[in-house]
Amino acid sequence: MAEAETPVAPAKSAAPPVRVYRHRLPIRIWHWVNAATLLVLLMSGLMIFNAHPRLYWGDYGANFDRAWLVIGSTPDNGYLRLGDYRIDTTGVLGRWTDAEGEEKTWAFPGWATIPTSYSLADGRRWHLLFAWVLSIGLTLYMLWTLVGGHLRKDLHVRGAEWSPRHIWHDVKEHARLRFPRGEAAARYGILQKLSYIGVIFVALPLMIATGLTMSPGMNAAWPWLLDVLGGRQSARSIHFITAWALVAFFLVHIAMVLLAGPVNELRSMATGWFRLPPEREEGA
Amino acid sequence: MSQIMLPRRQLIARAGGLVAAAGTLPLLAGCDAINDAPAVRKILSMGEEMNRASQRALMDRNALAREFGRADLSPYFRPNGTRLPAGAAYAAHAASGFADWRVKVTGLVARPLSLSMTDIRAMPQRTQITRHDCVEGWSAIGQWTGPPLSRILAAAGVKDSARYIVFRCADRLGDALYYESCDMIDALHPQTIMAWALNDALLPIANGAPLRLRIERQLGYKHAKYVNAIEAVASLDQIGAGKGGYWEDRIDYEWYAGI
Numbered sequence: 001m002a003e004a005e006t007p008v009a010p011a012k013s014a015a016p017p018v019r020v021y022r023h024r025l026p027i028r029i030w031h032w033v034n035a036a037t038l039l040v041l042l043m044s045g046l047m048i049f050n051a052h053p054r055l056y057w058g059d060y061g062a063n064f065d066r067a068w069l070v071i072g073s074t075p076d077n078g079y080l081r082l083g084d085y086r087i088d089t090t091g092v093l094g095r096w097t098d099a100e101g102e103e104k105t106w107a108f109p110g111w112a113t114i115p116t117s118y119s120l121a122d123g124r125r126w127h128l129l130f131a132w133v134l135s136i137g138l139t140l141y142m143l144w145t146l147v148g149g150h151l152r153k154d155l156h157v158r159g160a161e162w163s164p165r166h167i168w169h170d171v172k173e174h175a176r177l178r179f180p181r182g183e184a185a186a187r188y189g190i191l192q193k194l195s196y197i198g199v200i201f202v203a204l205p206l207m208i209a210t211g212l213t214m215s216p217g218m219n220a221a222w223p224w225l226l227d228v229l230g231g232r233q234s235a236r237s238i239h240f241i242t243a244w245a246l247v248a249f250f251l252v253h254i255a256m257v258l259l260a261g262p263v264n265e266l267r268s269m270a271t272g273w274f275r276l277p278p279e280r281e282e283g284a
Numbered sequence: 285m286s287q288i289m290l291p292r293r294q295l296i297a298r299a300g301g302l303v304a305a306a307g308t309l310p311l312l313a314g315c316d317a318i319n320d321a322p323a324v325r326k327i328l329s330m331g332e333e334m335n336r337a338s339q340r341a342l343m344d345r346n347a348l349a350r351e352f353g354r355a356d357l358s359p360y361f362r363p364n365g366t367r368l369p370a371g372a373a374y375a376a377h378a379a380s381g382f383a384d385w386r387v388k389v390t391g392l393v394a395r396p397l398s399l400s401m402t403d404i405r406a407m408p409q410r411t412q413i414t415r416h417d418c419v420e421g422w423s424a425i426g427q428w429t430g431p432p433l434s435r436i437l438a439a440a441g442v443k444d445s446a447r448y449i450v451f452r453c454a455d456r457l458g459d460a461l462y463y464e465s466c467d468m469i470d471a472l473h474p475q476t477i478m479a480w481a482l483n484d485a486l487l488p489i490a491n492g493a494p495l496r497l498r499i500e501r502q503l504g505y506k507h508a509k510y511v512n513a514i515e516a517v518a519s520l521d522q523i524g525a526g527k528g529g530y531w532e533d534r535i536d537y538e539w540y541a542g543i
Contacts, residue, residue, distance in 0.1 A: 052421035059352070059415060062362040062422035099312065115319040116312045120419065121535045122319055122328075128543065129331030216417050217335075217542025220501045221343035223350055232415060232423050 015278075020186045022274035027150065030141045031269055037137065038246065040130045041207075045243060046108040047115070047123030053094075053107035055240055059231035068237070071107035078105070135208050141200070154188055155197055161190045179260050182279040199249055203242055210239035325536070336540035345469050349500035352413040358424040361416075361482060363490035366455035366462065369510055374454055382494035387478075391450070391516035394441030401480065401494050407431035407439075410477050418504040419537065428498050430479035434472045436514065446516035450523055451497050454510040457530060464508040465520055465528040465539075466499055475500040478511065503541035505531050 023031070054067035061067065070081040071093050078094025080087050091097070096109040110116040114126050145151040160166060170190045173179070180189060188196070212218045213225050213235035229235040257265045261277065268274035318324055377385050382401050389397040413427040437449070449471040453462040470476055479498045480487055487493045492509025499506050506529070520526055525533035532539050 048421065052418070054422070059356060060358045060423045060425045062358065062418070062424045064360055064362065065358070111312060115316050117316065119535065121531070121537045124419070124538070125325075125328040125331060125536065126319075128335060128538075129328050132331060132334055214417070214421075215335075215339075215543035216349060216415075216503060217339040217343060217501050220347040220349045221339060226350065232417065236421060 017278075018276040019273050020276060021272050022186055022268045023272050024148070024150075025272065026141070026144050026148070028269055028272060030137055030144075033133065033137055037130050037133045038250075040114060040126055041134060042243060042247065043112060043114040044123045044126035044130070047113040047118075048120060048127055049240065050106045050108055050113065050118065050123075051120040055237045056233040057230070057237060058233055061233040069240075073105040131208070131211055134204070138200070138204050138208070145200075155193055155200075157190065157193050157197075161193070166190060177259055179277075181277040183276065185277050186274060195249060195252070199246065203246055203249070206242050207239060207246070210235040210242065214239070329536075332538045332540055335538075335543045339540075339542050340469070343501075346474060347501075349414055349475055352415065352425050354413065354427070356425050357413065357483065358426065361424045361426040361491060362422065363488070364418060364420075364504065366457060366509065367490040369455035371456070374510070377454075378489060378493070385494050385512070387495060387511060388513045389436060389440040389515075390513065392443040392446040392518060393437075393516050394443065395439070397436075397440050399436070404431060404436075404478065404480060404495065407435055410474070412475055412477070412498075412500070414475070414498070414500045416504055416507070419541065427481075427483050428477060428479040429481035429484075430477040430495070430498070432474060433476045433478055433497070433514075434474070436478065437471065437516070440516075442516050445518050448517050448520055448528070450513075450515040450517055450520070451508040451511050452513035452515065453508050454512050460524070460530065462508060462510070462530045463524060464497065464506050464530070465517075465523065466502070466506065470499055470501065473499075473501070478514075501542055505529070505537060506541050 053071040054061070054063070055069040056065060056067050067081075068083055070079075071089070072079055072081065073094040076090075076095075077088055078090040078092065078096065080089045080093055089095075092109065094107055095103065095105050098104050098110055104110070106118055110118075113123065115122050145155070167190050174191060179185065180187075209225060210229060212222070213229050214232060219226050219232070226232065226235070229238060264275050264277075385401050387397075387399045387404065389399065408431060409429055410432050411427060411429045413425065415423050415425045417423050433449070446468065448465050448467055450465045451463060453464075455462050466476075475498070477498050478495050479492075480495050482488065482491055487496065492507075492511075495511045496509040497507050497511060517523065520528045520539075524530070527533045527536075528539040529537065531537040
């Protein structure tokens with residue numbers, strides 16, 4: 001019995017998990033509405049791209065003008081041309097087989113577009129309506145982050161966080177898949193802050209601005225926007241590139257959710273409540 | 285036989301495509317059912333109304349589309365849609381240099397007109413270098429010359445009851461003649477012209493000879509080519525299928541094509 005008197009620290013896992021209220025309702029609603037909206041915008045956007053799968057810089061660009069990106073097909077191949085570099089994409093881009101086994105030669109395959117069969121008119125209908133959903137949602141979100149303090153409390157990058165040392169440390173921790181635990185897990189790290197700020201305040205507004213710049217009506221209303229973005233075809237190219245930057249963000253975002261504990265992360269974005277992962281027992 | 289002779293890589297690609305397609309087939313069919321549901325189509329068309337209303341609210345009714353310099357001209361102005369109207373009548377007009385081409389101005393007007401190309405070229409002209417944006421995504425810059433539509437409408441004495449202008453064309457696409465329409469704001473806009481010249485030359489047939497509409501704050505399909513009649517109307521209900529244009533009637537292109 002005497003030996004058992006040695007005090008033993010209670011195992012951390014035995015303690016009830018600490019729960020924190022991490023995401024308030026407006027954020028949660030916006031997050032999920034935005035997820036669905038961006039998916040519709042991406043897929044209908046690919047349909048619109050299919051109508052003219054070439055990208056240019058400057059004010060004009062049509063067939064026979066120099067395109068920096070082309071997704072095309074020859075009688076036997078699908079290809080992607082980037083500048084002078086050309087890769088065979090048969091089966092995926094430019095030349096693929098649909099559900100009925102029929103060979104198609106439009107750029108993005110039917111499973112990636114809204115609707116699945118070629119219709120520029122319908123793709124535009126979906127795209128232009130959901131562009132409103134994105135724009136209104138983003139505006140409300142921005143107002144709410146300002147008024148509700150989300151921006152100041154959660155996204156604001158503090159002085160010390162800007163130090164290259166701190167950022168490099170966070171990069172290394174991410175590379176080793178060592179995510180913050182305990183109290184720190186409830187706060188955003190520097191990389192999280194920068195990527196969310198990048199998406200919310202740079203990428204999404206840029207998508208809306210470049211989208212507006214492709215409208216001949218808006219060009220007459222706000223000609224300065226066209227000057228900022230370098231012409232209609234440049235705006236179209238930037239719109240396309242930024243869309244893929246958002247896809248890249250989505251992939252990293254999903255990977256991080258999976259690595260950090262998908263159930264806890266999904267729960268917190270559904271109910272608001274986040275379970276703090278217990279502190280690491282160093283040396284254990 | 286050609287099926288058997290397919291290169292191996294193509295066979296693999298096809299097989300891969302089939303497997304991917306089979307897995308997603310029910311999902312895709314579901315998506316397309318949503319796309320085709322009448323209630324959904326009604327909701328989707330709200331976007332067009334919101335775009336029109338917000339652009340009209342933001343934009344001065346006479347706000348100009350950007351005009352460019354000669355150095356900005358596209359090396360080649362790509363034609364689209366009909367490039368040569370079918371039929372003996374148009375061929376005869378083309379052969380005679382459109383000497384007998386008439387443009388009728390009818391409908392809600394005090395003085396119906398029948399204008400020859402000489403009449404049209406004798407009117408006050410406007411020349412503008414503008415960017416043409418196709419709904420498909422490409423753009424081309426060209427210089428256009430022709431009388432402002434407002435001049436033609438004034439000559440005909442358009443009545444106050446007119447709310448839309450309909451443009452009828454000589455080119456038949458599939459089952460019907462092409463047509464388009466716009467409201468009075470766009471019809472009376474200073475850059476809305478009936479163009480007979482492109483880049484200092486007579487309008488080529490592929491680009492709409494002898495006369496086409498330029499309606500610079502809207503997408504390319506609104507810029508009707510081969511125009512032979514201009515009609516002022518109070519409503520679009522009785523024109524075509526009632527949606528205001530050839531593509532609008534058939535595949536639901538937006539009537540307001542400012543975006």
